[in-house]
Amino acid sequence: MGALTYDTLTVTAATQLQNELRDEIIIQARDFPVNTIAGADISFNKFSPTIYAGIILLRFPELIPIGYSLVKKEVRFPYVPGYLAFREVPALMTAWENLPQKPDLLVVDGHGIAHPRRMGIAAHFGVVAKTPVVGCAKKVLCGRYEEIPPEQGSNTPLIFKNDVVGAVLRTKYAVRPVFVSPGYRMDVPGSVEIITQCVGRYRIPEPTRLAHNIVNKFRLGEVPEGYTEV
DNA sequence: GCGACAG
DNA sequence: ATCTTGTCGC
Numbered sequence: 202m203g204a205l206t207y208d209t210l211t212v213t214a215a216t217q218l219q220n221e222l223r224d225e226i227i228i229q230a231r232d233f234p235v236n237t238i239a240g241a242d243i244s245f246n247k248f249s250p251t252i253y254a255g256i257i258l259l260r261f262p263e264l265i266p267i268g269y270s271l272v273k274k275e276v277r278f279p280y281v282p283g284y285l286a287f288r289e290v291p292a293l294m295t296a297w298e299n300l301p302q303k304p305d306l307l308v309v310d311g312h313g314i315a316h317p318r319r320m321g322i323a324a325h326f327g328v329v330a331k332t333p334v335v336g337c338a339k340k341v342l343c344g345r346y347e348e349i350p351p352e353q354g355s356n357t358p359l360i361f362k363n364d365v366v367g368a369v370l371r372t373k374y375a376v377r378p379v380f381v382s383p384g385y386r387m388d389v390p391g392s393v394e395i396i397t398q399c400v401g402r403y404r405i406p407e408p409t410r411l412a413h414n415i416v417n418k419f420r421l422g423e424v425p426e427g428y429t430e431v
Numbered sequence: 432g433c434g435a436c437a438g
Numbered sequence: 439a440t441c442t443t444g445t446c447g448c
Contacts, residue, residue: 243438247440280439282436289438311437321437342437380437417440438439 207287239304240408254292255416286325313384315367327385334384
């Protein structure tokens with residue numbers, strides 16, 4: 202079975218694929234319980250074609266780690282703003298397939314529909330894997346928003362071309378906000394609600410933060426590839 | 432034409 | 439994304 206890859210695509214072909222996959226996106230209120238949640242992230246050395254992908258599974262709402270899946274892979278598709286999925290989704294998909302137990306909801310580091318063509322990495326992954334996903338990015342990609350109060354939990358809609366595509370959420374008092382947007386089988390309010398419940402002691406919500414930590418340790422050779430029960 | 436631009 | 443150096447604050 203051939204693993205998913207976008208390495209032979211041109212940016213033009215990638216744009217076309219995004220426009221096709223967009224018709225499969227499902228944005229709706231959450232209609233399932235969340236007892237487990239996962240965080241997905243990528244790590245790599247600058248200028249290297251090797252990328253390290255990881256997904257960490259947590260119990261929800263306790264946010265206690267259950268286990269994690271780590272995989273190393275080569276990529277040729279370059280990083281181009283708006284096309285992040287073509288670089289990271291293949292590796293993340295392998296890590297996903299290696300998970301012995303799938304989470305009720307996945308949080309991906311990046312945007313969902315808060316994207317120029319409404320197909321950010323979180324939406325892309327959700328459509329391909331057919332699983333609930335929410336995107337949580339550290340920086341805006343597109344859209345406008347009003348200044349938000351410094352209070353923890355305050356949030357304002359992220360608007361792109363007159364559509365509410367996500368929300369800007371202050372996870373900590375007076376700290377830079379994060380950008381939340383639904384990816385698949387979630388809507389904006391539901392995404393903000395869940396991400397808010399995922400905030401621990403840091404600016405970055407636990408799923409994504411812990412995924413970043415473990416995949417970084419993996420890249421540095423501090424933890425082995427494969428699935429590890431925690 | 433000019434500015435913006437996830438990871 | 440990654441790496442470095444340095445400062446501020448609990």
